[in-house]
Amino acid sequence: MNAAQFPSGAAGAFVGASPVNSAPVPQAGNQPPLLQVSNLGKSFGGVKAVDGITFELAAGELLALIGPNGAGKSTTFNMVNGQLPADQGSILLGGQELVGRKPRAIWRLGVGRTFQIAETFASLTVVENVQMALLSQDGKLFSMWRRAGDHRRPEALALLEQVSMAGQAERACSTLAYGDVKRVELAIAMANSPKLLLMDEPTAGMAPRERNSLMALTKELVLSRGMAVLFTEHSMDVVFAYADRMIVLARGRLIAQGKPLEIRDHPKVQEVYFGSGKTFEKIAQKAAQVNAAVGAAA
Numbered sequence: 596m597n598a599a600q601f602p603s604g605a606a607g608a609f610v611g612a613s614p615v616n617s618a619p620v621p622q623a624g625n626q627p628p629l630l631q632v633s634n635l636g637k638s639f640g641g642v643k644a645v646d647g648i649t650f651e652l653a654a655g656e657l658l659a660l661i662g663p664n665g666a667g668k669s670t671t672f673n674m675v676n677g678q679l680p681a682d683q684g685s686i687l688l689g690g691q692e693l694v695g696r697k698p699r700a701i702w703r704l705g706v707g708r709t710f711q712i713a714e715t716f717a718s719l720t721v722v723e724n725v726q727m728a729l730l731s732q733d734g735k736l737f738s739m740w741r742r743a744g745d746h747r748r749p750e751a752l753a754l755l756e757q758v759s760m761a762g763q764a765e766r767a768c769s770t771l772a773y774g775d776v777k778r779v780e781l782a783i784a785m786a787n788s789p790k791l792l793l794m795d796e797p798t799a800g801m802a803p804r805e806r807n808s809l810m811a812l813t814k815e816l817v818l819s820r821g822m823a824v825l826f827t828e829h830s831m832d833v834v835f836a837y838a839d840r841m842i843v844l845a846r847g848r849l850i851a852q853g854k855p856l857e858i859r860d861h862p863k864v865q866e867v868y869f870g871s872g873k874t875f876e877k878i879a880q881k882a883a884q885v886n887a888a889v890g891a892a893a
């Protein structure tokens with residue numbers, strides 16, 4: 596992240612209904628949080644990419660993982676989804692240990708992630724792409740050149756409905772606008788009904804309007820499905836408008852966690868992010884607009 600700035604007054608208005616003094620993970624009854632990460636660590640050579648971090652995430656919560664470039668965000672993601680083995684620590688999903696499991700097994704337990712639609716699938720239609728995801732959930736082998744036919748088509752269309760893409764179901768993915776591709780990717784990630792969805796920089800390369808639209812959609816899915824989302828994001832306006840809570844990494848260490856307003860005012864976070872000499876007026880204004888729009892829609 597380059598010299599991020601935090602929104603001021605308006606920031607966190609969307610989430611600001613919650614008290615700012617502490618940020619416990621919301622829990623239903625005596626249920627433990629969906630995800631419990633403890634003392635998680637990973638080194639590359641002499642570099643401690645992730646250095647003993649501990650955090651929790653509840654069902655129905657949108658948690659932003661932020662931090663400067665090289666802070667360890669993607670490494671954390673890749674340990675949760677099993678692509679990287681952890682050197683130390685534990686990752687419990689609903690009480691089940693994920694460390695030591697293969698990505699496929701972790702996916703089966705309910706950890707989804709957004710993938711960029713592979714080049715090879717760009718020639719398939721929107722609905723065929725989602726059908727492929729549903730087929731893969733069935734564990735069926737599927738040749739790339741074989742079309743999905745009508746297999747699980749109604750479910751695929753229902754998923755596309757949820758991301759407002761049913762009207763474009765028959766278009767080839769290669770002809771879609773970038774923001775629409777992102778919606779299809781979200782539908783594909785939903786095919787496995789994940790309990791936890793990981794999104795690494797979901798809005799990278801998107802225009803502000805598209806960014807907000809994708810995150811508003813994600814928020815809707817979180818609320819309607821009770822799904823948890825862990826996402827990294829470099830646009831502070833998006834983070835402050837949509838995250839329920841935030842965790843902040845710097846050089847592999849977790850330096851702060853809490854609600855957006857707490858994070859904005861956190862001395863360690865300010866130390867890491869500020870000092871660029873840039874003002875943050877513009878981002879504050881944007882966050883105010885987003886908050887107003889979300890508030891009006893609610």
Ligand SMILES: Nc1ncnc2c1ncn2[C@@H]1O[C@H](COP(=O)(O)OP(=O)(O)OP(=O)(O)O)[C@@H](O)[C@H]1O
Nearest residue numbers: 596639642644662663664665666667668669670671
């Ligand atoms: N496969 C790897 N081999 C060696 N070093 C790596 C590897 N992956 C990450 N690192 C190092 O680990 C540290 C954390 O990297 P990571 O990609 O997790 O950061 P990040 O927070 O995702 O950064 P960004 O915001 O740029 O995406 C960095 O110092 C990086 O150079």
Ligand SMILES: [Mg+2]
Nearest residue numbers: 668669670795
């Ligand atoms: Mg990264």
